[in-house]
Amino acid sequence: MTAISPGSRRRDMLAAWSMVAPALLVTGLFAFFPVVDSLWLSLHHIFVGIPSLGQDFVGFENYRALLNDPTARQAFLVTLGYVLLSTLFELLCGLGIALVIHEQFRGRGLVRAAILIPWAIPTVVASQLWRYIFNDQYGFANLLLFGDRIAEYVPWLAYPGFAFGAIVIADVWKTSSFAALLILAGLQVIADDLYEAALVDGATLWQRFRYITLPLLKPALLLALLFRTMDAFRVFDLVFVMTQGGPGDATQVLQFYGYQTLFTEGRLGYGSAVSVVVFLAILGISLVYIRAIGSALLERRHP
Amino acid sequence: MRRTNAQRRIVCRDLSGVALLSCLGWIFGLCSFLVCPTIALGSPRADASLERQVPITLRFVSWKPDHPRLWDEAIARFMQAYPHIKVVRELAPHSSTAYHDLLTQKLKNRDASVDIFFMDVIWVPEFAMAGWARPLDAEFGPAQREAFLAPTVAVGEHESHVYGVPSRIDAGLLYYRADLLSKYGFAPPVTWDELADQAETIVAAERGQNPTLRGYSAQFKQYEGLVCNMLEFIEGHGGSLLTRDGLRSRLSSSEALAATRFVRERIVGGLASRAALTYQETESLAVFLQGHAVFHRNWPYAWEVTNNRDRSKVPGLVGIAALPGFVHGRHAASLGGWLYGISAYSRHAREAWQFIDYLSTPAMQKWFALEGGIAPSRRALYDDPQVLAASPHLTNHLAVLQSATPRPRTAAYPAVSHLLQSYFSRALSLEHFDMTQEAAKTDAQIDRLLLLTKGRP
Numbered sequence: 001m002t003a004i005s006p007g008s009r010r011r012d013m014l015a016a017w018s019m020v021a022p023a024l025l026v027t028g029l030f031a032f033f034p035v036v037d038s039l040w041l042s043l044h045h046i047f048v049g050i051p052s053l054g055q056d057f058v059g060f061e062n063y064r065a066l067l068n069d070p071t072a073r074q075a076f077l078v079t080l081g082y083v084l085l086s087t088l089f090e091l092l093c094g095l096g097i098a099l100v101i102h103e104q105f106r107g108r109g110l111v112r113a114a115i116l117i118p119w120a121i122p123t124v125v126a127s128q129l130w131r132y133i134f135n136d137q138y139g140f141a142n143l144l145l146f147g148d149r150i151a152e153y154v155p156w157l158a159y160p161g162f163a164f165g166a167i168v169i170a171d172v173w174k175t176s177s178f179a180a181l182l183i184l185a186g187l188q189v190i191a192d193d194l195y196e197a198a199l200v201d202g203a204t205l206w207q208r209f210r211y212i213t214l215p216l217l218k219p220a221l222l223l224a225l226l227f228r229t230m231d232a233f234r235v236f237d238l239v240f241v242m243t244q245g246g247p248g249d250a251t252q253v254l255q256f257y258g259y260q261t262l263f264t265e266g267r268l269g270y271g272s273a274v275s276v277v278v279f280l281a282i283l284g285i286s287l288v289y290i291r292a293i294g295s296a297l298l299e300r301r302h303p
Numbered sequence: 304m305r306r307t308n309a310q311r312r313i314v315c316r317d318l319s320g321v322a323l324l325s326c327l328g329w330i331f332g333l334c335s336f337l338v339c340p341t342i343a344l345g346s347p348r349a350d351a352s353l354e355r356q357v358p359i360t361l362r363f364v365s366w367k368p369d370h371p372r373l374w375d376e377a378i379a380r381f382m383q384a385y386p387h388i389k390v391v392r393e394l395a396p397h398s399s400t401a402y403h404d405l406l407t408q409k410l411k412n413r414d415a416s417v418d419i420f421f422m423d424v425i426w427v428p429e430f431a432m433a434g435w436a437r438p439l440d441a442e443f444g445p446a447q448r449e450a451f452l453a454p455t456v457a458v459g460e461h462e463s464h465v466y467g468v469p470s471r472i473d474a475g476l477l478y479y480r481a482d483l484l485s486k487y488g489f490a491p492p493v494t495w496d497e498l499a500d501q502a503e504t505i506v507a508a509e510r511g512q513n514p515t516l517r518g519y520s521a522q523f524k525q526y527e528g529l530v531c532n533m534l535e536f537i538e539g540h541g542g543s544l545l546t547r548d549g550l551r552s553r554l555s556s557s558e559a560l561a562a563t564r565f566v567r568e569r570i571v572g573g574l575a576s577r578a579a580l581t582y583q584e585t586e587s588l589a590v591f592l593q594g595h596a597v598f599h600r601n602w603p604y605a606w607e608v609t610n611n612r613d614r615s616k617v618p619g620l621v622g623i624a625a626l627p628g629f630v631h632g633r634h635a636a637s638l639g640g641w642l643y644g645i646s647a648y649s650r651h652a653r654e655a656w657q658f659i660d661y662l663s664t665p666a667m668q669k670w671f672a673l674e675g676g677i678a679p680s681r682r683a684l685y686d687d688p689q690v691l692a693a694s695p696h697l698t699n700h701l702a703v704l705q706s707a708t709p710r711p712r713t714a715a716y717p718a719v720s721h722l723l724q725s726y727f728s729r730a731l732s733l734e735h736f737d738m739t740q741e742a743a744k745t746d747a748q749i750d751r752l753l754l755l756t757k758g759r760p
Binding site: 047048049050051052053070071136137150151155157158159160243244245246247248249250252260261263264265266267 | 400403404407408411429432433434514515524525526576577578579580581589590714715717718721724725728729730731732733744755756
């Protein structure tokens with residue numbers, strides 16, 4: 001190997017930077033600038049509808065107000081509950097689906113394609129669909145449960161608990177297949193000879209699942225968890241279409257609250273503070289997951 | 304074995320790469336949400352020198368209308384009368400709040416591609432203070448305003464300037480099944496207790512034939528309409544949402560608490576199905592049209608629908624009365640309706656005014672009333688024999704329309720409304736709800752918002 005001269009190294013660096021520059025510029029303009037701008041806005045008191053109030057710099061006042069805002073607290077709790085429940089069920093359903101479509105059987109291609117349909121439907125359409133399903137008069141849920149005993153039909157979305165459950169169910173229905181897809185990719189990497197060896201050793205189906213599939217699937221599971229958690233944290237369209245946050249704030253989530261304060265109320269500072277909180281929460285969650293995924297990968301490289 | 308390990312490593316590396324990339328993607332997506340309010344949308348710029356030769360294009364941002372054919376024809380007629388002006392309509396969502404969000408987003412960015420818009424009666428202070436709506440003092444002078452119904456003109460004004468020309472008037476009305484009421488020998492109810500008694504008697508007697516019949520159907524979903532419905536109960540009880548000076552919220556006054564309690568205990572899940580907690584106008588009207596409700600609260604537009612044989616199972620069987628109160632002689636109706644406004648950033652204010660003026664002529668308002676059942680804002684049309692014959696529900700209830708109560712008039716109304724919606728929706732839907740304490744908390748929150756607009760010059 002010949003020594004690299006300082007001149008050519010500098011040339012390489014220059015070339016590298018010039019190639020990275022466009023990407024950096026775009027990222028800076030569309031990712032870094034808005035985040036910083038939102039942070040900056042969140043330190044101000046701005047009421048778009050009342051310009052006479054000025055645009056005072058108020059430091060962390062908006063964040064302090066957020067801590068004492070009962071609606072924000074409710075929205076945070078609802079979002080957290082929603083994230084936990086929906087990701088849990090999505091992962092379980094996704095794992096189940098992935099295990100099924102990983103097997104060899106007739107018409108597997110068709111089943112695989114069919115399973116992706118809910119994920120391919122735009123969320124707004126799916127939300128409208130679920131709103132109809134839970135409708136009190138012509139909803140499918142009532143038809144299924146009560147048939148033509150229409151006097152017993154239940155207005156699902158009128159009960160705070162059911163309404164919350166309804167958005168969780170809609171999300172699980174819609175995105176389990178996405179989790180399944182990621183998990184399926186993980187399943188396909190597991191070598192068949194491991195199972196063959198286990199069979200020779202007399203391992204049961206459960207033991208094969210427990211000691212081969214699950215440990216080797218960990219990175220894929222974590223990845224699915226990461227995607228689903230971040231996505232669930234940003235839930236907006238389901239709530240916007242199905243419940244508008246009601247009844248009684250039972251489905252009020254952070255992103256919808258942020259939308260209301262920013263776009264309807266025109267409180268740029270306060271609404272930005274809500275967005276920044278969501279951003280920081282997602283950032284924190286992803287960092288934890290990425291570390292976990294990293295160590296899971298390391299484990300596998302040095303068993 | 305070695306090969307599979309190597310393969311696996313590649314896949315792993317890919318996976319972590321994908322993870323990182325997607326993280327960036329998600330952050331990117333989040334940012335696009337964050338950036339929306341801060342990026343100004345570009346607006347097409349009309350070249351001044353071209354304006355003289357090319358016909359002027361007016362952009363009218365409107366909600367999706369209930370009667371699309373009427374509006375198409377009205378615009379076509381205007382363009383025939385003013386051949387040098389072309390009106391392009393941009394349709395926004397039907398819902399008032401969604402329309403507000405879209406329109407204010409354009410106005411925040413000083414978008415010159417908006418010339419004319421509708422303002423809901425609750426938006427005028429906000430649009431005036433933000434400088435979005437053009438004052439129309441010169442065009443819409445005091446003499447002209449006198450021809451319109453007083454409450455519709457009043458909501459278009461803010462601090463001695465006028466910003467909107469009323470296109471129609473809306474007020475809450477009580478629809479009832481005239482056939483059922485006369486079958487049981489009832490006159491239209493004057494108080495809520497009467498309404499409850501009548502409804503309970505009728506529902507019990509009719510249960511055999513109609514097991515899904517309910518006493519009442521109205522709008523109690525967590526949205527703007529909830530505020531209108533609750534305002535009517537509270538005013539009907541002698542209370543009000545705000546103090547007379549508009550500076551303090553009065554949810555914890557005894558009248559407001561009693562009215563809210565009445566709705567919680569007697570209406571939702573009682574006279575009305577609990578499903579009313581998910582109803583806006585359309586859903587609650589559908590219940591009435593199907594013959595599943597004895598009484599129904601709605602705006603004047605519902606009259607035409609209830610008598611439309613294609614859509615209604617009860618045509619010709621419906622009567623209209625003022626909404627009841629809690630004591631004899633006290634009625635309350637929320638004031639609704641839409642005003643035409645001109646954007647402060649419009650480059651064609653003169654032509655925009657010509658358009659509004661044309662749509663507001665007595666002849667056009669009469670046409671809208673006859674063809675679409677839209678309640679005119681011009682006073683004189685209520686004495687017109689043709690309007691009288693086509694819309695008896697309007698002419699007989701002119702007093703209700705004229706005394707309708709506006710919702711709080713403040714530039715912070717969208718924020719005030721969200722607090723009211725949240726409070727009322729919780730009061731009606733939560734199993735455990737400390738109404739006195741929550742009312743006091745909400746009062747304090749609303750008071751702070753009201754102070755914002757009054758606190759500084």
